[in-house]
Amino acid sequence: MSCCAAGTESAAELQALETQAPSAEEMWLSSRSLGKGLRQVDLIVPGVHCGACIALLEKELPRIKGVDHARVNLSTRRVSVVFADGVARGEAAAGTQPAAARDASTETLLTALGDRLLALGYPAHLPGGADETSDPAMRELLKALAVAGFASMNVMLLSVSVWSGADAATRDLFHWISALIAAPALVYSGRVFFRSAWSALRHGRANMDVPISLGVGLAYAISLHETITHGDHAYFDASVTLLFFLLAGRTLDHMMREKARSAVRNLVRLSPRGAMVIRDDGAREYLALEEIEPGMRLAIAPGDRIPVDGRVVSGCSDMDFAVVNGESAPQLVEAGSLAPAGTLNLTGPLVLEAVRDARNSFLAEMVAMMEAAESGRAGYRRIADRASAIYAPAVHLLALGTFIGWMVVSGDWRMAMLTAVAVLIITCPCALGLAVPVVQVIAAGRLFENGVMVKDGSAMERLAQADHVVFDKTGTLTRGTPVLINAEAVTADHLRLAARIARASRHPLSQALAGFDAVNAELPEFRIRETPGEGVEAVSPSGDVYRLGRAGFALDESEQGAERAADASQVVLSKNGAFLDIFLFSDQLRRGAVQAVTRLSSLGLDAEILSGDREAPVRALANELGVTAYVAGVRPRGKVDRIKALTAAGGKPLMVGDGLNDAPALSAAHVSMAPASAADVGRMAADFVFLHDSLEAVPLAVEVSRKAGSLIRQNFGLAVAYNCVAVPAAVLGHATPLIAALAMSSSSILVVLNSLRLRRKTRIEAFAKPAAARPATPDKEARRLEAAA
The missing domain is CATH 3.40.1110.10 (Calcium-transporting ATPase, cytoplasmic domain N)
Structure with a gap:
């Protein structure tokens, strides 16, 4: 669930992380240059689990002198920190390559970064560790869930006997048995929350697990007191049932986020660990992926994947370009052909010349886009984040006020305490916290399954608002191979x-x-x-x-x-x-162009063509597509002016283009899309990148984004309705801790199930069954790689 659960890793793992934080030198070596005097380092922070964690890190880390900004990815628990590249600037002047920690200010900055993360209670490590391939958090959640489920079922059976009218001696016996069952279950299963709450309090802050821990602990303590004093009611069932449902929701959320992370890992696995490099004297040497540099010649055997973007120097072979264009048909490459990283050599040996290093390859770019899919601060996410930020103090104050109020009214501390505990439990805004991220993770995953990469989580929200679509012609509506x-x-x-x-x-x-x-x-x-x-x-x-x-x-x-x-x-x-x-x-139409325009029209988006081509071919294309609005002979400035005019008129234009001259318009549009075969500048300016040749990716992305927005609003409605009913009932004493636990957990599970409706539709037929009669060619991607080279 979205509640902060910094304790989902084992205690031993967290202790190892705290004692093995990356050094300044290690962080420097793993960082990459962004140009303009900036570098970026990515760190895995397992303790990030909710909007409050994101808000805290993105607020505190930029306070370090030299840090430009920080962005937190909730799905991958990755913190990307952009900092001043003092080393690169100083070494560039000297004409040498930057080395680790040569600049004292940069070393101090990176050291301060690691220290600040530890001080905030978020130990970090570099990507690529064992945790990237294993999932100890999931194993711990499943074990905790099993123990809590076993305990809750047995305690509930005993509680039914008590509710049925057992006499005093039998009731006390059942209460003591329930206490003995609940105690180890709370210690073992509740450590997921207790560890997180203690970590937060130890570092002088509160998170969502603090009131959860208080509610569970107080419910057990009051129940134990009632058992010792032979009271009629005990709420052991409430404490263990609450844990069971909280863990069930958290496990579901972890599984969905793991799907997003596994998609990234699957992309990473497409790149081999290294390649055989052919030296100038003919000698062959195997080098790790990170050591391969542009200009090196690589020997690629049949069955090998291309490690970095390269150009074929010699040899002829069939290759699988599915990672680039989604097509399953093999394609012939020969001398002069370009092959992106991740593509598979099928039949013959090749010699390639590397044109990019691994960090800047096509595959690395796709991985970066996947990791950035949830990083955007969309409007819905900002609402949920603000609610999460004020949650802990608000709940504590409400529970305290409830306790004081009932003490004044009734004078019964037991009744006042039980009511306050019920308030602590029932006010957990897990449903509100889940409303946005669960939907965004599922939506991004569904788009990825259909070959659409989302570069920013907020882009889906903006795409759902689009009311007008502007198409470039050459390379977008057409194949771009005239x-x-x-x-x-x-x-x-x-x-x-x-x-x-x-x-x-x-x-x-x-x-x-x-x-x-x-x-x-x-x-x-x-x-x-x-x-x-x-x-x-x-x-x-x-x-x-x-x-x-x-x-x-x-x-x-x-x-x-x-x-x-x-x-x-x-x-x-x-x-x-x-x-x-x-x-x-x-030129010929891109596959799915007619269907895409028709579907967009049915979705209420008016289509328009802006092309730098002549009037006659643009008019002929518009007639073929059934588009009435088109402008020919448009220069790059004209495209931007048209986008701004649509925006000024109150519209929210979607720009779809692929060329270098489309980049300004892509940036100016409310939201934008580009094919993976687009020029580097155009592709980087777009919010969405689709890998398939079919243009039906555009209406698909619109449909998924709109459905995601609808589900988010429904989730908000469910969460608000729940709180409007449940909170007053708990404050007025109409909800026992058990009822509070069932109500809170039910609301969270309802939000998760509602979000899962987004996965009901299957993949669109055009993507599931590529046209075999027209095999795609890598020409467009080759041009992109050659331009970069």
């Missing part, structure tokens, strides 16, 4: 020149044109500059300016105005502003 259709009509010299200039651009039209450079020659003496969304300019040694791109970019005003094809995309080649030749291309 084909030159007038190669025989253009001058051969012009085609060769244009192909060589086009090699400098990552635009899909340029890449299609670059394939006609048969000799793969460079233009070493040309000064080449690309203008995103416009084209490429190449200045020859003699001063002639060649331009390849949009007509408005390539031609002088006097040369513009002639269209050569009604429904084809075109690229113009010019010399000093004068027309030389025109190249015409055709």
